[in-house]
Amino acid sequence: MMRMGPSSGRVKLAMVSFAAVYLAIGGRLVWLGVEPDPQVKERIDAEASLAMRRPVVMDRAGRQLATDIQTSSIFAEPRNMIDADEAAELLTRAMPGLDADELHKRLNKDAGFVWIKREITPTEQAAVHRLGIPGVGFLNEQRRIYPNGPIVSHSLGSVNVDNQGIAGFEQYLDRVGQVSKDGKGDLKPVELALDLNVQHAVRDELYKGLKEFDAIATSGIVMDVETGEIVAFVSVPDYDPNQPAEALKPNNINRLSVGVYEMGSTFKALTLAMALDSGKVRLTDRFDARSAMQYGRFRIDDFHPTRRILSVPEVFIHSSNIGTAKIALAVGVEGHKAFLKKLGQLDRLRTELPESAMPIVPRNWGELNTVTISYGHGLSVTPLQTLMATAALMNGGQMIPPTFLKRSKEDAAKLAKTVIRPETSAQMRYLFRLNGEKGSAKKADIPGYRVGGKTGTAEKVVNGRYSSDKVMNAFTAVFPMDAPRYAVLVMFDEPKGTKATHGFRTSGWNAAPVAGRIVSRVAPLLGLQPDFDAPPNLPPAQYAAALGDPH
Amino acid sequence: MKITRVVNVLAVGLLIGAAVYVYKIKYQATWQAEEVARLERQIAREKTAIAVLNAEWAHLLRPDRIQILTEKNLDLKPVNSEQRIALASLPMRPGRVDSIADTISSLGLEKPLEIEATPPRDDAIARTIEAMGLALPGAGDRVKSRMKQVGSDGPAGGAR
Numbered sequence: 001m002m003r004m005g006p007s008s009g010r011v012k013l014a015m016v017s018f019a020a021v022y023l024a025i026g027g028r029l030v031w032l033g034v035e036p037d038p039q040v041k042e043r044i045d046a047e048a049s050l051a052m053r054r055p056v057v058m059d060r061a062g063r064q065l066a067t068d069i070q071t072s073s074i075f076a077e078p079r080n081m082i083d084a085d086e087a088a089e090l091l092t093r094a095m096p097g098l099d100a101d102e103l104h105k106r107l108n109k110d111a112g113f114v115w116i117k118r119e120i121t122p123t124e125q126a127a128v129h130r131l132g133i134p135g136v137g138f139l140n141e142q143r144r145i146y147p148n149g150p151i152v153s154h155s156l157g158s159v160n161v162d163n164q165g166i167a168g169f170e171q172y173l174d175r176v177g178q179v180s181k182d183g184k185g186d187l188k189p190v191e192l193a194l195d196l197n198v199q200h201a202v203r204d205e206l207y208k209g210l211k212e213f214d215a216i217a218t219s220g221i222v223m224d225v226e227t228g229e230i231v232a233f234v235s236v237p238d239y240d241p242n243q244p245a246e247a248l249k250p251n252n253i254n255r256l257s258v259g260v261y262e263m264g265s266t267f268k269a270l271t272l273a274m275a276l277d278s279g280k281v282r283l284t285d286r287f288d289a290r291s292a293m294q295y296g297r298f299r300i301d302d303f304h305p306t307r308r309i310l311s312v313p314e315v316f317i318h319s320s321n322i323g324t325a326k327i328a329l330a331v332g333v334e335g336h337k338a339f340l341k342k343l344g345q346l347d348r349l350r351t352e353l354p355e356s357a358m359p360i361v362p363r364n365w366g367e368l369n370t371v372t373i374s375y376g377h378g379l380s381v382t383p384l385q386t387l388m389a390t391a392a393l394m395n396g397g398q399m400i401p402p403t404f405l406k407r408s409k410e411d412a413a414k415l416a417k418t419v420i421r422p423e424t425s426a427q428m429r430y431l432f433r434l435n436g437e438k439g440s441a442k443k444a445d446i447p448g449y450r451v452g453g454k455t456g457t458a459e460k461v462v463n464g465r466y467s468s469d470k471v472m473n474a475f476t477a478v479f480p481m482d483a484p485r486y487a488v489l490v491m492f493d494e495p496k497g498t499k500a501t502h503g504f505r506t507s508g509w510n511a512a513p514v515a516g517r518i519v520s521r522v523a524p525l526l527g528l529q530p531d532f533d534a535p536p537n538l539p540p541a542q543y544a545a546a547l548g549d550p551h
Numbered sequence: 552m553k554i555t556r557v558v559n560v561l562a563v564g565l566l567i568g569a570a571v572y573v574y575k576i577k578y579q580a581t582w583q584a585e586e587v588a589r590l591e592r593q594i595a596r597e598k599t600a601i602a603v604l605n606a607e608w609a610h611l612l613r614p615d616r617i618q619i620l621t622e623k624n625l626d627l628k629p630v631n632s633e634q635r636i637a638l639a640s641l642p643m644r645p646g647r648v649d650s651i652a653d654t655i656s657s658l659g660l661e662k663p664l665e666i667e668a669t670p671p672r673d674d675a676i677a678r679t680i681e682a683m684g685l686a687l688p689g690a691g692d693r694v695k696s697r698m699k700q701v702g703s704d705g706p707a708g709g710a711r
Contacts, residue, residue: 147606204618530635
């Protein structure tokens with residue numbers, strides 16, 4: 001039995017006070033756990049935002065397109081600083097790029113955590129480390145690097161300073177969760193369909209073309225017609241993704257999937273495929289192109305008038321607006337609309353890139369619309385969209401949505417949608433090759449690679465009316481024509497005539513030869529052998545006798 | 552009594568032994584854990600370094616830089632499609648024919664004649680051609696037939 005005495009009260013007091021102290025400490029711990037000290041919290045948040053790691057992005061051959069490297073950032077805890085003004089002075093001396101006034105202001109704030117400078121160089125880090133300022137520290141963070149600079153820009157997109165994707169493929173990676181938010185775990189590299197060397201070759205030729213024809217912009221795509229893989233994707237002028245702010249300049253937009261354009265005569269390929277596939281028009285049919293078509297107050301005439309009756313192949317290689325319009329009318333407005341819908345020309349085309357544009361479709365689609373859309377005016381679509389449709393006309397009638405990711409033939413076949421019959425596709429291949437041999441695509445015909453294509457020169461709308469001296473040129477090419485493997489699209493915005501083009505500014509004089517140069521450079525890179533003994537381009541058997549030689 | 556003492560001493564001994572042993576294991580485990588942590592840090596450092604080196608390598612290999620370097624330093628031009636041919640379609644190299652030996656044997660002169668003459672001049676070009684295996688068999692015949700052709704309708708060639 002404990003002896004009760006005068007000390008027992010003191011013992012109790014001691015016990016109670018100890019218990020109180022421990023309770024206070026425990027309570028504070030719980031409180032901190034539930035709601036951390038703002039100063040600590042700011043720092044924890046900052047660390048969390050730095051932890052974001054992104055996978056390496058590689059091209060189809062395993063060359064690096066984007067990677068994370070570790071850098072440091074300097075932060076300060078103004079509350080722990082002894083002399084903020086001295087610290088600001090020392091820091092600006094160590095890093096002359098800093099804004100001194102701004103830094104003074106920031107360090108004199110009553111804040112727990114402020115950034116001084118993000119992503120500093122190792123020399124800067126060493127310099128600041130040597131200063132030994134209390135309340136200044138470093139945090140490691142990942143910085144996104146694009147070793148190839150501007151060669152791959154619009155398709156990759158960019159990230160913000162916290163390593164979050166804000167555009168292009170980088171944003172796609174965030175959306176599908178292929179990034180590590182807490183910086184843990186090994187991220188598998190992501191392989192794109194893009195080929196860096198092909199991309200560079202296309203870009204190089206486009207820049208040369210831009211200079212030669214004094215255009216304001218140009219763009220090009222190389223796409224695998226069997227899988228829909230985008231092997232090259234260039235929109236010029238472009239920017240260096242290491243400086244993402246440049247992407248915001250209005251002239252640097254992605255013209256291939258964000259810009260919508262009237263594609264001009266390249267659209268005639270779609271019109272002809274529609275008519276031939278419907279069975280209402282046959283390759284041997286003839287259309288009267290002797291005089292311009294009067295349609296209400298609109299007059300539809302040819303750019304290179306032939307003033308005679310043309311067969312379907314002749315309509316194609318002479319790029320007759322009159323002939324194409326009559327062919328479209330033979331199918332009718334509803335059929336035209338349904339066909340373009342089937343080919344995805346009336347809906348937004350979505351790829352991995354978040355940037356996409358809605359085509360501009362006429363609200364009340366009448367006969368006049370069908371007439372103008374048949375030769376590529378009055379409907380604005382993205383160039384990528386048109387190339388997707390063109391590839392479908394060439395590969396046997398399978399429309400495959402384009403992708404920036406690697407895709408096998410089997411996967412492509414699962415996604416493919418039959419849009420025209422294989423026989424129609426064979427006829428379209430004949431027409432494309434014919435145009436490459438004898439028509440406006442001649443300048444793109446590289447010996448041995450059997451290039452076929454369709455040119456298009458669309459007059460730009462300036463102040464609400466079509467301008468005759470500002471044009472938007474497009475050229476879609478496919479090669480090798482007897483067994484199509486790749487589709488190429490080249491566009492020039494406002495090219496000028498030169499001495500070498502005899503002052504002409506139509507597509508056959510600029511977009512087509514540039515596409516030719518691209519084909520001759522990329523075909524070897526894509527592993528295609530030139531073949532000089534390939535069979536001649538003949539119309540499908542049942543029409544051969546009737547057509548003969550169209551020249 | 553004695554037995555208990557022995558057991559006690561033994562037990563104490565065992566206890567001390569076990570304690571030392573456990574301490575050793577514990578110490579080793581800590582040391583190993585530190586070693587693992589050290590290696591992990593090193594791996595992380597190496598990985599960071601590899602990432603930087605890879606990025607630098609990619610930066611040095613970027614095609615626009617290579618193109619500028621080749622244009623500046625090499626006398627090469629891009630190959631055009633006509634200069635490309637599949638390996639399989641290359642013709643086989645013709646077997647080597649020693650036309651002089653053939654001529655000698657056809658004349659029945661296998662045994663070398665003893666001719667007193669100055670040694671032939673050293674023809675460097677002919678030697679090179681011979682060394683490269685470019686001497687065409689029967690070149691003489693071709694020249695002869697060409698001569699004949701020119702002789703028969705040479706001057707009148709333009710009148711054809």
